[in-house]
Amino acid sequence: MKAGMYALLVILLTSTALLIDCGAKRYTMKSSEEIFGTWVSDKSNPQKLTMHPDATWEEYIYQTDPAPSYKGIYEVVEKWKDVEGNIWYKEIVTDTFGLGKSGKTQELDRIDKSGRVWELVYNEMGQYDPDNFPKKIDPKHPNYRIYERAK
Numbered sequence: 001m002k003a004g005m006y007a008l009l010v011i012l013l014t015s016t017a018l019l020i021d022c023g024a025k026r027y028t029m030k031s032s033e034e035i036f037g038t039w040v041s042d043k044s045n046p047q048k049l050t051m052h053p054d055a056t057w058e059e060y061i062y063q064t065d066p067a068p069s070y071k072g073i074y075e076v077v078e079k080w081k082d083v084e085g086n087i088w089y090k091e092i093v094t095d096t097f098g099l100g101k102s103g104k105t106q107e108l109d110r111i112d113k114s115g116r117v118w119e120l121v122y123n124e125m126g127q128y129d130p131d132n133f134p135k136k137i138d139p140k141h142p143n144y145r146i147y148e149r150a151k
Contacts, residue, residue, distance in 0.1 A: 027076045029055070034087045034111045035076075039118050039147035046070070049147060057093070070098030074107075085113030090133050093122065105143075108134040118147045 031053060038050045040063050048060035050068075055075065058068035078090040089109040105122040106129075112118075121134040122143045138144060 027079050029053070029076055033076075033079075034115055035089060035109065035118070038150040040150045041145065041147045044145040044147060048150075059098075068097075070095060072096045087111040087113075087115075092125070092128065106133045108137065110137050116149050118149070120145050120147075 033053070035051050036053050038048065040048050046059040046061045046069060048063045048065070050058045050060075051074070052058075055073055057072050057074055059070040060067075061069045072093060072095045074094070075092045076089055077092060078088075080088050082088060087110070089107075089111075091107045091109060093105045093107050095103040104125040106125045107120055107122040109118060109120045119137045119139075121137055121141045123132050123134055125132060134141065134143075139146070
């Protein structure tokens with residue numbers, strides 16, 4: 001009886017693992033993503049954002065701050081280029097340091113075809129839901145930000 005229960009448990013766990021693995025395939029970042037680098041804005045708060053190739057980020061309230069006010073990690077779920085040449089990303093962003101520690105958002109990003117302007121909109125996230133990503137970049141959205149690549 002125990003052997004049968006054990007076998008059933010192994011089958012259920014294996015099936016569950018296969019189902020999870022067969023879910024949506026996530027984007028694998030390349031070493032030269034357009035989003036990498038430092039971005040600044042006088043119109044957004046925080047004013048400075050740095051995206052690192054190791055999937056970490058740092059935000060500075062003011063461009064001149066010597067240390068970040070917030071830190072976190074991000075995962076690119078999807079990337080594409082539209083017909084106008086703009087680069088789009090869908091990201092899951094997690095705060096690991098600062099006031100929003102342990103907060104998560106689902107973000108839609110657009111980097112213009114020149115690679116100099118980054119607009120983003122995000123929604124707060126409970127559990128991952130592919131339908132929770134913003135549907136468009138809307139400057140009137142309360143979680144809209146716009147940055148320029150730092151010189």
